[in-house]
Amino acid sequence: MNTLYFLVQQTMFFSIPLLIVALGGMFSERSGVVNIALEGIMLIGAFASIFTINALQDYMSGQGLLLIAILVSMAAGMIFSLLHAYASINMKADQVISGTALNMFAPAFAIFVARTIQGSKDINFLNTFRIESVPLLGDIPVVGPLLFQNCYITTYIGLIILVISTIVLYRTKFGLRLRACGEHPQAADSVGINVYKMRYAGVLISGAFAGLGGLIFVVPTSTAFSADVSGYGFLALAVLIFGQWKPQRILWAAFFFGFMKTVSAAYSGIPGLKELDISSDIYKMIPYIATLVVLAVSSRNSQAPKAEGIPYDPGER
């Protein structure tokens, strides 16, 4: 039982960042803008917020500091994603090229600024954010150890973001308009929706979520940030596609990916699995094989937004 609790707790460290970043990607893509810059935005978000933690940790600690860092990471992600929005919406640039440019720019920028300011690219931080056990909730049998022990408030923020995203996308005027812009922007325009505004909104939301995802990615897994998020932005893209651009499916996809990643890294300490003697490479392959299978099976009726990746041209019909 303890092993199960432990596995679930570890899975959260993988899944929550993937979930949030993939949800961000969802908003951008449903508005019609492909955002492969998620990796770069994660990095910038993590960089700005870890830097903030590093600067403030002598004066404060704990959840208050984490909340400030969260706001900083979202703001940084939004500002950085503006570059992508401007290039792909106003300038009608190829969205893949623009995203790639951001991905290449981000690590170089983070290293350069960190070196200029503090002389080293590594930004150390003290992790004072881990919650041993949530009061009251942590004492509930089974559910307590599963969800409310050895955790971070970011886990709950991620789940709240999921709920809000679902409601916004399917139950509000804004969500309907956003989706319309991703399916048929000319039709949306004909009924008076400002396509540019909606697409800007989509990209900015993706920037905020990806930036936050970057912070959540780094905090539990290291003691220093060194301008690297190990390709999790791209993994989030896979989660997004695996989840077919739908919030609930993205949730399952994120947990599936996260769980398999956890098992591949943790099997050496799990009774039952360590005796099986299956190479960790097998576990590492499974999420990707599953993605390929799902894509192969579902590509016929893929749910990708129809106008995704196409710059908006009001003259087109």
Added chain:
Amino acid sequence: MKKILVVVLAVILLTAVFTGCASKTYEIAMITDAGEIDDKSFNQGTWEGIVEYAKANDISYKYYKPTEVSTDAYVAAIDLAVTGGAKIVVTPGYLFEPAIFVAQDKYPDVSFILLDGTPHNEDYSEYRIEKNVYSIFYAEQQSGFLAGYAAVKEGYTKLGFMGGMAVPAVIRFGYGFLQGAEYAANEMGVSSVEVKYHYTGDFAATPKNQTTAATWFADGTQVIFAAGGKVGNSVMAAAEAADAKVIGVDVDQSPESKTVITSAKKELAVSVQAGLKSYYDGAFKGGVSETLDITIGAVGLPSDFSRFTTFTQADYDAIYAKLVADTDGIRSGIVKDTDADGNSVDVTALPLSIVKVTVVE
């Protein structure tokens, strides 16, 4: 108007670049290995040694970062350094072996200090070291031995080893760690020591490495020796959450986390400075390949033992003295990554009886 402006700007930029190049040369050059100059480990240790020596003797210095990890890129970086006026080039890492093999003939008037390697061609069919190359190896197995000895002496019986990529230096750290643990267990009469043994395949801080370490800690592992650059940061993150311990590598990593009880060091800066000094004194050990070990203080643990509870400075001094004196063949008996004929040794072939190694792929 716009066009004229562009042309003018371009000309100004070009002039600035060219005059910038011509005006300054750098005598001591370092080419960085995979990773950054401030990796808190190999590159940084080497670089700090160079900077200190160059500043003290008022010699110009500069480092060059190859565009990628490949022999061609390394040779290109050396070309750049020599064009920039380098008289002596320091290259840390065994990845430079083929590049130096090429460069030693290409630039007979330039001297090279090669750390962790000796020049050979790409397919290992020819080993040759010229008069302008000084190759340095470290006895990492002795440093690892001390770390393993200290861990078991401290009372730990469930240990872990997480190396980065399985490169010779990392393997030597790992093998030494196992044999040091065995030696201490034998000395103390401990009946069994379990060690989990794993190469992560990278030198990065990732959730994967954090999870591996966290799982081991949850499974009862008390201390993990993290010999792989940034891998250590992930292990420290896991140790902080699990209230467990970490042993650092290369340099004293205790400032990075309070969970780091000690570090298996190798004195990069000191040996680089010795090499540079010999060059400027006209006594450059060209054509020599030597292994720096504990007898000259090139490897060891940091002098602060305050994070141990039972292992003391006196214990350390005793085992250190034994290693230096090679009492009962303790030092020469440590098995390295290769045997006397140069064949690689598998971890299962190590002389261990008390220590039970579980290799994790």
